[in-house]
Amino acid sequence: MKLQRWILPFFLAAPQAFAQGAAPKEAEPAVRAAQARVLQSLPFADRRDFDDADRGFIATLPDATIEGPGGRPAWSLKDYGFLQQAQAPASVNPSLWRQAQLNLRNGLFKVTDGIYQVRGFDISNMTIVEGRSGIIVIDPLLSVETSKAGLELYFQHRPKRPVVAVIYTHSHADHWGGVKGVLDEADVSAGRAVVIAPAGFMEYAVSENIIAGNAMSRRALYQFGRLLPKGERQQVDAGLGKTLAAGTISLIAPTDLIARETERRTVDGVEIVFQLAPGTEAPAEFHMYFPQFKALDMAENATHNMHNLLPLRGAEVRDAQVWSRVVGEALDRYGGEAEVLIAQHHWPVWGGERLRAYLAKQRDLYKFIHDQTLRLMNHGYGAAEIAERLELPASLAGEWYARGYYGTLRHNVKAVYQKYLGWYDANPANLDPLPPSEAGRKMLEYMGGIEAAVRRARADFARGEYRWVAQVMSQAVYADPANREARELAADAYEQLGYLTESATWRNAYLFGAWELRNGTATLAAGSPVTPDTLKALKLEMFFDFLGVRLNAPKAEGRRIVINWRFTDVKQDFALNLENSALTYLEGRLSKAPDATLTLAKTTLDDITLRRTTFPEAIEKGRIQVEGNPEKLQELFSLVDAFSPMFEIIEPKKAAVK
Numbered sequence: 001m002k003l004q005r006w007i008l009p010f011f012l013a014a015p016q017a018f019a020q021g022a023a024p025k026e027a028e029p030a031v032r033a034a035q036a037r038v039l040q041s042l043p044f045a046d047r048r049d050f051d052d053a054d055r056g057f058i059a060t061l062p063d064a065t066i067e068g069p070g071g072r073p074a075w076s077l078k079d080y081g082f083l084q085q086a087q088a089p090a091s092v093n094p095s096l097w098r099q100a101q102l103n104l105r106n107g108l109f110k111v112t113d114g115i116y117q118v119r120g121f122d123i124s125n126m127t128i129v130e131g132r133s134g135i136i137v138i139d140p141l142l143s144v145e146t147s148k149a150g151l152e153l154y155f156q157h158r159p160k161r162p163v164v165a166v167i168y169t170h171s172h173a174d175h176w177g178g179v180k181g182v183l184d185e186a187d188v189s190a191g192r193a194v195v196i197a198p199a200g201f202m203e204y205a206v207s208e209n210i211i212a213g214n215a216m217s218r219r220a221l222y223q224f225g226r227l228l229p230k231g232e233r234q235q236v237d238a239g240l241g242k243t244l245a246a247g248t249i250s251l252i253a254p255t256d257l258i259a260r261e262t263e264r265r266t267v268d269g270v271e272i273v274f275q276l277a278p279g280t281e282a283p284a285e286f287h288m289y290f291p292q293f294k295a296l297d298m299a300e301n302a303t304h305n306m307h308n309l310l311p312l313r314g315a316e317v318r319d320a321q322v323w324s325r326v327v328g329e330a331l332d333r334y335g336g337e338a339e340v341l342i343a344q345h346h347w348p349v350w351g352g353e354r355l356r357a358y359l360a361k362q363r364d365l366y367k368f369i370h371d372q373t374l375r376l377m378n379h380g381y382g383a384a385e386i387a388e389r390l391e392l393p394a395s396l397a398g399e400w401y402a403r404g405y406y407g408t409l410r411h412n413v414k415a416v417y418q419k420y421l422g423w424y425d426a427n428p429a430n431l432d433p434l435p436p437s438e439a440g441r442k443m444l445e446y447m448g449g450i451e452a453a454v455r456r457a458r459a460d461f462a463r464g465e466y467r468w469v470a471q472v473m474s475q476a477v478y479a480d481p482a483n484r485e486a487r488e489l490a491a492d493a494y495e496q497l498g499y500l501t502e503s504a505t506w507r508n509a510y511l512f513g514a515w516e517l518r519n520g521t522a523t524l525a526a527g528s529p530v531t532p533d534t535l536k537a538l539k540l541e542m543f544f545d546f547l548g549v550r551l552n553a554p555k556a557e558g559r560r561i562v563i564n565w566r567f568t569d570v571k572q573d574f575a576l577n578l579e580n581s582a583l584t585y586l587e588g589r590l591s592k593a594p595d596a597t598l599t600l601a602k603t604t605l606d607d608i609t610l611r612r613t614t615f616p617e618a619i620e621k622g623r624i625q626v627e628g629n630p631e632k633l634q635e636l637f638s639l640v641d642a643f644s645p646m647f648e649i650i651e652p653k654k655a656a657v658k
Contacts, residue, residue, distance in 0.1 A: 021519035024233035027090035030464025053347040060107025074145035074247030079230035100237035118150035123241035131268025134164035139175040143247025147178030168197040169299035170285035171204035180250035197254035200284040214643040220313040225508030239406030239504035251533035277326040294339040304346040308407035310415035317419040320370035331359040373416040382425040383417035440479035469493040481651040491517035550640040553581035564597040596628035
């Protein structure tokens with residue numbers, strides 16, 4: 001029986017290095033002039049953030065280099081040495097250069113008596129709170145290797161005491177993936193340690209990147225620039241931090257969920273007030289206030305940049321109005337007492353007056369984006385029109401922590417529009433437009449051919465009209481992806497746009513797009529797509545949901561297959577039904593007339609997902625019992641697609657999918 005391997009995507013899988021490819025080009029005169037204007041428009045003389053980012057520094061590791069699986073680094077800042085020069089080169093927006101320098105600060109820092117942070121060992125921070133007999137670790141980074149190194153650095157300078165609690169502030173993997181670097185699961189099972197998280201944590205932690213995970217994974221390479229070399233004409237930062245660690249991802253399920261709007265816990269003598277903030281930066285998230293330390297932890301809802309309402313990798317749109325409200329509630333409840341504000345990215349803010357002003361403007365930033373987008377929307381403007389005309393008020397635009405290093409005003413506006421009105425702008429011409437390749441061919445035909453379009457675009461490029469050149473040459477590439485002139489000119493335009501932008505994520509997207517135009521779609525070595533810990537937490541319903549996503553409807557036309565699944569270890573039954581080119585299932589029931597019935601343990605399915613075995617091998621070894629017609633199982637799996645993790649983005653798909 002030839003059954004395909006079961007594969008789930010996981011967008012944080014470590015990338016493989018690839019050749020540098022064609023050398024990036026210099027900044028054009030128009031870019032140099034624009035960078036000079038940035039230097040005049042923002043308060044670069046204000047160095048308080050640098051003082052705060054350095055405050056409390058204790059120690060670090062050489063180049064912040066941490067070994068990962070297979071001897072390759074899980075993390076290293078060695079290649080960011082170019083950021084030591086004070087003046088931004090013309091190839092980097094000076095404001096982004098400033099943020100990239102701040103994000104280069106790394107090591108162990110003292111926040112206040114009893115609270116420490118490990119910063120710059122991953123894209124996120126690990127916060128350590130000292131209790132009566134042990135320590136509480138908040139957000140143990142993305143990978144086991146980086147969190148372990150951070151804890152070891154802490155123990156080199158503070159008393160070595162047991163970890164009595166781990167707190168996950170929210171469901172994104174860079175805030176929980178390294179948990180087994182700081183905590184043994186046996187200690188949790190034995191009751192020696194607790195794991196605290198917001199309600200809904202497990203559901204969202206393992207599910208957000210599964211159903212659309214293959215697409216998110218590919219798009220994330222553009223957002224974070226993980227495959228780009230480091231350098232002043234390449235990747236310099238990711239806005240929230242330098243980049244993502246490339247180590248081992250783990251997960252320990254929470255033992256205590258915070259479900260009410262506010263709840264109090266005393267953990268090892270430390271009182272913690274939790275404030276739920278669902279539907280903000282993550283679907284499951286909370287803030288924390290520590291009364292005895294007068295410290296407020298805002299998780300990822302008040303960091304030193306404008307955040308995403310919709311990340312470039314894709315996700316469900318976040319609610320700017322709710323985001324503003326919960327930040328305002330934190331200010332109201334805790335701002336009067338708090339003397340230091342920390343977050344799980346970036347550096348702290350000290351002093352009651354400063355942190356209150358900081359929170360107030362963060363509150364107003366997201367409310368401004370929400371309300372003003374809705375105002376212009378109700379005047380009839382479309383998303384692109386609103387993005388083009390809306391500007392932050394001077395009182396917000398002049399604050400470094402409101403700048404768009406990660407989210408941007410332009411794409412956040414479009415996210416708000418999408419949340420309320422969706423993709424359609426009400427112009428009937430946009431109801432059913434031609435797809436990119438066909439539209440590109442017709443557009444070039446109207447322009448007099450691709451040679452004429454390239455010639456005119458070169459003149460526009462010389463005038464610094466990079467947005468337009470990128471737009472037109474993208475159509476040219478879709479019309480004729482083999483045309484080298486069009487590819488090179490599109491890449492040149494992307495590159496200059498990357499140099500210009502203040503946003504790290506936009507820069508990464510532009511520069512990675514330029515790299516792929518010049519060198520072809522990058523390749524990644526195949527590897528295990530998920531980790532055992534995350535897979536263990538995955539619900540069986542998600543398995544069947546994703547199987548339905550993989551069903552190739554044209555191939556399934558006219559077929560009907562019914563298969564019962566009995567999972568012996570978790571005591572769950574499913575009736576899977578293929579009909580009308582749709583795959584549906586019922587949980588807790590078995591069909592009375594199945595084509596086949598499979599009896600197996602969920603752990604067997606997990607091993608198939610992890611590529612430790614295959615369906616045929618498991619059947620042959622007796623790990624799966626099949627009653628009825630086994631050919632129907634083979635037929636079902638012959639109808640599901642295997643997704644390519646590196647599909648084309650900036651050019652037409654080479655292989656048509658039917």
